[in-house]
Amino acid sequence: MVNTPPVESLTPQPVMQPHSEPVGADAPVVHPVKAEVRNLSFYYGSFKAVKNVSLPFYEKAVTALIGPSGCGKTTLLRCFNRMHDLYPGNRYEGEIVLYPSRINIVGPAASPIEMRMRVSMVFQKPNPFPKSIFENVAYGLRLRGVGGRSELEARVEQALRGAALWEEVKDRLRDGAYGLSGGQQQRLCIARALAVEPEIVLFDEPTSALDPIATGKIEELIDDLRQRVTILIVTHNMQQASRVSDYTAFMYLGEMIEYDRTAKIFTNPSKSLTEQYISGRFG
Amino acid sequence: MPDATTTTPAPLVPHVRRLSGLMLRERVVEGLLLLAAVFSIFITSGIVFILVNESRPFFRTVNPIEFLTGGEWTPQFADPKFGILPLVAGTLSTTLVALLVAMPVGTIIAIWLSEFAPAKVREVVKPLLELLAAVPTVVYGFFAITLVSPVMQQVYAWVISFFPSLKENYPELPLFNVLSAGIVMGLMIVPYVCSLSEDAMRAVPMILREGSFGMGANRTTTALRVVFPAAFSGVAAAYTLAISRAVGETMIVAIAAGNQPTLTANPLQPAQTITAFIVQASMGDLPHDDIGYQSIFAAGLTLFVMTLGFNLLGAALRRRYRQAY
Amino acid sequence: MRPIDHTIRRGQLQDLIFRVLGVSLLLLCLGTLGVLIFNLAHDGLSRLDLKFFSSFASRHADEAGIKAAWVGTALIMLVTALTAIPLGLAAGIYLEEYARKNWFTGLIEINIANLAGVPSIIYGLMALGLLVYKLNFGRSILSGGVTLAFLILPIVIVATREALRSIPQSMREAAYALGATRWQVIRHHLLPYSAGGISTGVIIALGRAIGETAPLITIGALTYIAFLPPAPFSMMDSGHRAGAFSWLMTDFTVLPIQMFNWVSMPGEDFQANAAAAGLVLMLATLGINAVAIGVRYRMRRRIKW
Numbered sequence: 001m002v003n004t005p006p007v008e009s010l011t012p013q014p015v016m017q018p019h020s021e022p023v024g025a026d027a028p029v030v031h032p033v034k035a036e037v038r039n040l041s042f043y044y045g046s047f048k049a050v051k052n053v054s055l056p057f058y059e060k061a062v063t064a065l066i067g068p069s070g071c072g073k074t075t076l077l078r079c080f081n082r083m084h085d086l087y088p089g090n091r092y093e094g095e096i097v098l099y100p101s102r103i104n105i106v107g108p109a110a111s112p113i114e115m116r117m118r119v120s121m122v123f124q125k126p127n128p129f130p131k132s133i134f135e136n137v138a139y140g141l142r143l144r145g146v147g148g149r150s151e152l153e154a155r156v157e158q159a160l161r162g163a164a165l166w167e168e169v170k171d172r173l174r175d176g177a178y179g180l181s182g183g184q185q186q187r188l189c190i191a192r193a194l195a196v197e198p199e200i201v202l203f204d205e206p207t208s209a210l211d212p213i214a215t216g217k218i219e220e221l222i223d224d225l226r227q228r229v230t231i232l233i234v235t236h237n238m239q240q241a242s243r244v245s246d247y248t249a250f251m252y253l254g255e256m257i258e259y260d261r262t263a264k265i266f267t268n269p270s271k272s273l274t275e276q277y278i279s280g281r282f283g
Numbered sequence: 284m285p286d287a288t289t290t291t292p293a294p295l296v297p298h299v300r301r302l303s304g305l306m307l308r309e310r311v312v313e314g315l316l317l318l319a320a321v322f323s324i325f326i327t328s329g330i331v332f333i334l335v336n337e338s339r340p341f342f343r344t345v346n347p348i349e350f351l352t353g354g355e356w357t358p359q360f361a362d363p364k365f366g367i368l369p370l371v372a373g374t375l376s377t378t379l380v381a382l383l384v385a386m387p388v389g390t391i392i393a394i395w396l397s398e399f400a401p402a403k404v405r406e407v408v409k410p411l412l413e414l415l416a417a418v419p420t421v422v423y424g425f426f427a428i429t430l431v432s433p434v435m436q437q438v439y440a441w442v443i444s445f446f447p448s449l450k451e452n453y454p455e456l457p458l459f460n461v462l463s464a465g466i467v468m469g470l471m472i473v474p475y476v477c478s479l480s481e482d483a484m485r486a487v488p489m490i491l492r493e494g495s496f497g498m499g500a501n502r503t504t505t506a507l508r509v510v511f512p513a514a515f516s517g518v519a520a521a522y523t524l525a526i527s528r529a530v531g532e533t534m535i536v537a538i539a540a541g542n543q544p545t546l547t548a549n550p551l552q553p554a555q556t557i558t559a560f561i562v563q564a565s566m567g568d569l570p571h572d573d574i575g576y577q578s579i580f581a582a583g584l585t586l587f588v589m590t591l592g593f594n595l596l597g598a599a600l601r602r603r604y605r606q607a608y
Numbered sequence: 609m610r611p612i613d614h615t616i617r618r619g620q621l622q623d624l625i626f627r628v629l630g631v632s633l634l635l636l637c638l639g640t641l642g643v644l645i646f647n648l649a650h651d652g653l654s655r656l657d658l659k660f661f662s663s664f665a666s667r668h669a670d671e672a673g674i675k676a677a678w679v680g681t682a683l684i685m686l687v688t689a690l691t692a693i694p695l696g697l698a699a700g701i702y703l704e705e706y707a708r709k710n711w712f713t714g715l716i717e718i719n720i721a722n723l724a725g726v727p728s729i730i731y732g733l734m735a736l737g738l739l740v741y742k743l744n745f746g747r748s749i750l751s752g753g754v755t756l757a758f759l760i761l762p763i764v765i766v767a768t769r770e771a772l773r774s775i776p777q778s779m780r781e782a783a784y785a786l787g788a789t790r791w792q793v794i795r796h797h798l799l800p801y802s803a804g805g806i807s808t809g810v811i812i813a814l815g816r817a818i819g820e821t822a823p824l825i826t827i828g829a830l831t832y833i834a835f836l837p838p839a840p841f842s843m844m845d846s847g848h849r850a851g852a853f854s855w856l857m858t859d860f861t862v863l864p865i866q867m868f869n870w871v872s873m874p875g876e877d878f879q880a881n882a883a884a885a886g887l888v889l890m891l892a893t894l895g896i897n898a899v900a901i902g903v904r905y906r907m908r909r910r911i912k913w
Binding site: 287305306307313316317318319320321322323324326327329330333334336337357388390391394395396399400408410411412413414415417418419420421422423424425426428429430470473500501502503504506524527530531532533534537538558559562563566578581583586587590592593594595597599608 | 623695706767791868
Binding site for chain 2: 114199
């Protein structure tokens with residue numbers, strides 16, 4: 001990584017604030033809603049990991065899910081692309097309505113495969129396939145039946161540019177993905193997620209395995225992506241939430257404690273539990 | 284981002300019909316894979332069914348109690364006797380000799396590999412040692428009668444010169460004997476003992492060793508007093524695997540143990556194992572409805588039950604050691 | 609000298625003794641393997657020429673060869689591989705990637721673990737009763753190949769499962785998250801990534817099958833055969849044209865049985881033949897194992913998660 005700017009230069013971008021009014025559960029929606037979680041509960045067997053959560057996710061905005069370990073934030077995130085369906089004994093209750101098609105993501109009528117095709121995910125640790133850089137990005141496209149050489153190449157390039165990786169890898173697209181650094185691998189995974197033009201991209205603590213410089217690049221990238229796609233990000237790091245997100249939901253023991261504009265949550269939370277967590281008194 | 288589009292492009296989701304086609308293929312593939320997995324149960328059922336079914340006519344002629352307690356096995360006589368005990372004795376005595384070789388040798392090599400040898404040496408030595416288990420058993424049989432047994436005869440002659448009293452009863456070691464066959468079989472099962480026990484010992488957490496070294500113990504004490512006991516159920520599983528291999532081993536004993544079903548535990552004598560009898564009987568062309576044909580299934584059933592017992596014991600031990608840490 | 613020095617000395621001596629003991633037992637085992645190979649070579653090398661490979665068995669030791677035996681071994685291995693590999697792979701994939709934990713899959717697992725410990729001769733008895741008589745395959749190459757396939761099936765299944773299990777779960781999740789179906793995850797990712805491990809296991813299993821003697825004797829493989837199975841569509845002595853699979857239904861012998869036959873014959877000449885056949889068998893076994901070790905080594909260097 002040669003052109004890495006020093007961390008200090010990564011001043012947070014001015015947070016996009018589409019609403020003049022604070023957004024609460026009952027507030028009138030001004031900006032288009034991309035997805036709406038309604039009374040969602042989730043069970044691992046008999047353990048209820050998400051308890052009756054409701055909140056909106058706005059289109060082309062970044063919503064952060066924060067909270068202490070085990071609060072259910074990752075569990076909630078993984079409901080959006082039905083990852084829980086991969087393991088036995090898991091159960092959803094309630095709805096996640098995806099707009100504009102108004103399909104219930106966790107409903108019995110929705111196919112998990114289709115939901116995963118519409119909602120991409122970036123994982124905690126970079127997990128590129130042991131294939132070439134090109135094939136990593138092209139894989140999702142191939143699954144969707146994109147076959148033409150030139151179309152694949154154009155889309156792969158677009159995705160790699162979108163993930164700010166193109167300049168670094170354009171001369172070695174055929175090389176193995178494991179030759180990249182950790183931060184580059186994670187951006188490759190972001191490119192892989194972007195290539196399929198998802199409606200939502202889920203980030204599950206995308207920088208927890210990276211060093212501060214690589215983290216800075218990823219945060220910068222998320223900041224760019226908000227113009228194109230709806231983003232949900234789970235993070236442990238409250239500074240990260242305050243830097244990259246427009247909205248923040250604070251979860252605790254499976255419940256949604258508070259949801260508001262990020263600026264509001266971090267300056268003037270309305271619940272004392274939120275305030276205690278933000279100020280580092282537990283977590 | 285120069286080429287970032289401002290409008291969301293249409294999502295690249297395949298047509299619903301293509302998705303449902305995919306799902307149908309999923310079902311078909313899963314069904315086929317399940318069929319293959321279930322097939323293994325058919326093999327076991329086939330084994331049990333054939334062994335029981337084909338030995339049923341045998342047990343109509345021969346009383347099962349006599350079969351299990353009889354001390355004479357003379358299927359080729361005009362008045363054949365079918366008492367399995369001589370074959371069981373042959374099987375157990377060859378197994379015992381093999382274990383007396385393989386258990387100490389395998390265990391000591393395993394401890395050395397796990398606790399003393401550098402990683403690089405272990406990487407090279409383990410596959411080499413496993414070659415011992417890959418040698419075709421018929422080759423081992425040849426080795427036993429052309430080299431090991433003649434050498435053992437010399438050794439026996441030398442040993443016996445110190446014990447004149449033995450000389451009267453057993454003047455010399457016959458070429459075909461339990462001892463030589465068992466020793467060679469022991470060599471064959473060394474890797475079975477060694478590989479599994481070494482895995483078990485290396486699975487012992489490092490902190491246990493550090494605890495011992497921290498008190499000033501040397502490597503040998505740590506290996507024998509800490510690591511070996513901690514890994515013992517795994518080692519015991521290796522031993523049961525070795526027993527079941529030895530009990531079921533066929534060609535070495537068919538070639539080198541002498542094929543004489545005598546009820547004796549003396550390893551200096553020839554003997555016949557259950558497996559060797561089955562081979563001997565199969566070499567002649569057996570008519571389907573002959574008592575000889577039926578007897579190999581009765582013998583096989585006995586062998587199957589014996590090994591099944593050892594296998595279940597081994598599986599139980601392995602399960603226990605998996606849960607240990 | 610302080611007492612503690614004495615204790616330390618004794619400990620060091622003990623370690624030294626154990627090291628010497630371990631190394632010498634190891635060298636004893638490996639040395640015996642060397643002696644075994646040398647013994648075969650010493651007795652059999654002089655018999656090993658082209659004529660040995662191109663002659664059928666004979667009553668005259670110096671004219672006898674292993675033509676029918678090596679062709680039989682090769683064909684049996686072909687049938688075994690074509691049966692055991694698809695079955696074992698499929699069963700391994702099912703148990704590792706599809707099976708939910710319940711009594712039924714538990715039963716299958718215990719069953720496979722037990723099958724792995726069943727003596728090979730028992731498979732022979734089962735095949736004699738089931739394949740030869742009940743299914744009427746006869747004492748054919750088909751019967752022999754399928755018998756050995758049953759025998760090595762547990763090894764192939766276990767190798768497949770272990771190779772699949774060593775792939776991190778994050779690979780599966782990455783593919784699923786892009787919308788892959790279970791079978792697509794397996795075919796596009798898991799099978800390619802585990803190919804090295806699976807092939808190592810398969811090769812070792814075939815190496816075990818090639819030396820198997822007892823189950824084939826039990827199903828009635830012959831020891832004296834002076835003809836080869838008909839090549840597909842070739843003209844047979846009877847004047848008929850052979851079918852594509854006629855060879856499957858012919859009688860056969862294999863190398864280890866040929867060797868066993870010679871071992872049981874009196875006379876040094878036949879012992880030399882046995883040694884020569886054993887040498888061929890050993891070379892095949894060692895070659896197969898060398899390939900397996902090579903594959904494993906290359907695989908380890910290639911993929912690091």
